[in-house]
Amino acid sequence: MSLQDLLRLDVHEVARGLLGATLIVDGVGGEIVEVEAYAADDPASHSFGGPTSRNGVMFGPPGRLYVYRSYGVHWCANVVCGPEGEGAAVLLRALRPTDGVELMHRRRGVGDERLLCAGPGRLTQALGITGTHDGARVDRSPFRLRLPVREPLIEATPRIGITKASTLPWRYVVRESRWASRGPRRASS
């Protein structure tokens, strides 16, 4: 299936379909290993309640990036999906770094490889994604998004850090990936 076709599907199918995909921004990026689905009519979604100046991109065509500031400090990036106007999007939460790892280390200021892209705020910082990319297309420079040959094994868990609809298992993670952000009730070791 083409990227364009995938992005028009239901948000959960898009979320699962993006796992294992390669996301590159100006030569820096890696394999997507953790995402969350934010559906239409989802109380936890920024699109709940209709379009505003912040979430406007969510109601535009699929395949655009919805980037917003989180807690006044971090940027978080979503891929808009589903039928245009629906307001659904997939939050990018973690990557397995493959390209431009040196630059990621410099941008993040950490030595631990595991902490480069494990979490939505860390991921955007490592890839250099900011509010200027709000509304940008994921299939155009500086972005490149390549779907996996085969879908990886996937685990579904509750979404992280939300207060509404907090028990729905709409966080999708590549099974056993060591690159995912730490979630609730993850086995200690």
Added chain:
DNA sequence: CAGTGGATGCTCT
């Protein structure tokens, strides 16, 4: 390893 609190800015009521 678990729990807590601070930073910080913008959106929406």
Added chain:
DNA sequence: GAGCATCCACTGT
């Protein structure tokens, strides 16, 4: 004025 789709530093085991 409240409330965040977060991260980090620091505490106490």
